[in-house]
Amino acid sequence: DAKTTQPNSMESNEEEPVHLPCNHSTISGTDYIHWYRQLPSQGPEYVIHGLTSNVNNRMASLAIAEDRKSSTLILHRATLRDAAVYYCILRDLRGGADGLTFGKGTHLIIQP
Amino acid sequence: DGGITQSPKYLFRKEGQNVTLSCEQNLNHDAMYWYRQDPGQGLRLIYYSQIVNDFQKGDIAEGYSVSREKKESFPLTVTSAQKNPTAFYLCASSIVPGSTDTQYFGPGTRLTVL
Numbered sequence: 385d386a387k388t389t390q391p392n393s394m395e396s397n398e399e400e401p402v403h404l405p406c407n408h409s410t411i412s413g414t415d416y417i418h419w420y421r422q423l424p425s426q427g428p429e430y431v432i433h434g435l436t437s438n439v440n441n442r443m444a445s446l447a448i449a450e451d452r453k454s455s456t457l458i459l460h461r462a463t464l465r466d467a468a469v470y471y472c473i474l475r476d477l478r479g480g481a482d483g484l485t486f487g488k489g490t491h492l493i494i495q496p
Numbered sequence: 497d498g499g500i501t502q503s504p505k506y507l508f509r510k511e512g513q514n515v516t517l518s519c520e521q522n523l524n525h526d527a528m529y530w531y532r533q534d535p536g537q538g539l540r541l542i543y544y545s546q547i548v549n550d551f552q553k554g555d556i557a558e559g560y561s562v563s564r565e566k567k568e569s570f571p572l573t574v575t576s577a578q579k580n581p582t583a584f585y586l587c588a589s590s591i592v593p594g595s596t597d598t599q600y601f602g603p604g605t606r607l608t609v610l
Contacts, residue, residue, distance in 0.1 A: 420599075425604070425606075426603060426604065427500075427586045427588070427601030427602050427603055427604050428539070428586070428599075428601050429601065430598040430599065430600070433598075471538065482541070482544060482552070482554070483529050483531070483541035483544050483554055484539070484541070484599060485541075486531075486538030486539040486540070487538050488536070488537060488538050489538060
């Protein structure tokens with residue numbers, strides 16, 4: 385799977401929007417962009433994924449650049465419960481069930 | 497409620513002992529996975545299984561063994577050959593093996609070898 389680059393940490397205030405960036409300049413045409421998050425001392429949970437078009441669900445929005453070399457996870461109104469490590473992961477459509485490749489992710493800190 | 501259970505939550509063992517971590521899912525998922533996480537790091541894949549009675553090595557399989565005798569169960573044994581077994585172990589499953597498929601994770605087992 386192609387590599388992703390994320391900032392080590394970000395800080396935001398409660399009830400404000402948060403934009404978490406991810407760079408994936410070597411992304412291939414068959415790579416999906418997935419986001420997971422991990423709350424302290426818990427297993428990761430799925431947030432959202434997309435291929436080319438922007439995606440929305442009840443947890444977040446995913447904005448994908450036109451050239452697909454970067455994407456942004458948007459939390460529209462952060463709460464204290466959104467404090468977690470957020471992972472941006474690429475998955476090749478042609479690949480099998482060989483697991484997810486996690487980097488170090490972005491540690492999101494939410495200030496009250 | 498459907499989900500993945502891992503037991504125990506905390507596990508302590510003496511150096512040189514084998515230990516088996518439990519992972520059970522009632523989601524009727526075909527694929528199951530084991531990951532290891534060290535402090536401040538992302539997850540690394542140990543083993544995965546796409547179907548009953550079949551499993552594949554991941555990136556860091558040395559010192560670990562698994563079995564998949566039942567669809568709902570995928571136990572992981574940490575053997576004495578694993579040089580640094582103290583870590584947070586996470587089990588996951590997905591409906592079918594596939595790149596766009598969501599993985600569902602259990603709560604994890606924190607293993608400490610004394």
